[in-house]
Amino acid sequence: MLGEDHPDTLFTRNNLAHWKATSGDAAGAVQAYTDLLADRTRVLGEDHPSILLTRNNLAHWKTKQLSPTPRTFIPSSRLGTGKKALAITLMLFIGIGVICLVSK
Incomplete structure (x- = not known):
């Protein structure tokens, strides 16, 4: 069983935030991406490519x-x-x- 810090779990949380945003819940997506960014940074490190993707998605949905x-x-x-x-x-x-x- 995968734990909450497993990279696949973090990837799935990214997908959930995406679908939350796509369904019209921009505020929920912003919160999900904010939480995800903190966890991805802690687990994967500041320089991991996933961090840039999460920051991009967070900025996009904050603007929306x-x-x-x-x-x-x-x-x-x-x-x-x-x-x-x-x-x-x-x-x-x-x-x-x-x-x-x-x-x-």
């Missing part, structure tokens, strides 16, 4: 947790020029900032 709404980009050709383009650009940036603040 802060801004779950997909961002829509408008091609500059549709914005036009002048004051209208500036106003639309400012509204987009302000909207993205508000989404990030509300999500926290």
Whole structure:
């Protein structure tokens, strides 16, 4: 029987965190990846490739947790020029900032 520190067990926990995130539970995934990162670092060492993968996944899902709404980009050709383009650009940036603040 494999123990909780066995590399295969850690790999399985990574998969569980992935499926938690994919099913829409970004907060649960962030917690699972945070716990996994601590255990993988302790067991495998700071320089193991799995540590980089876990850090990447954790950063990705932390970002998704802060801004779950997909961002829509408008091609500059549709914005036009002048004051209208500036106003639309400012509204987009302000909207993205508000989404990030509300999500926290």
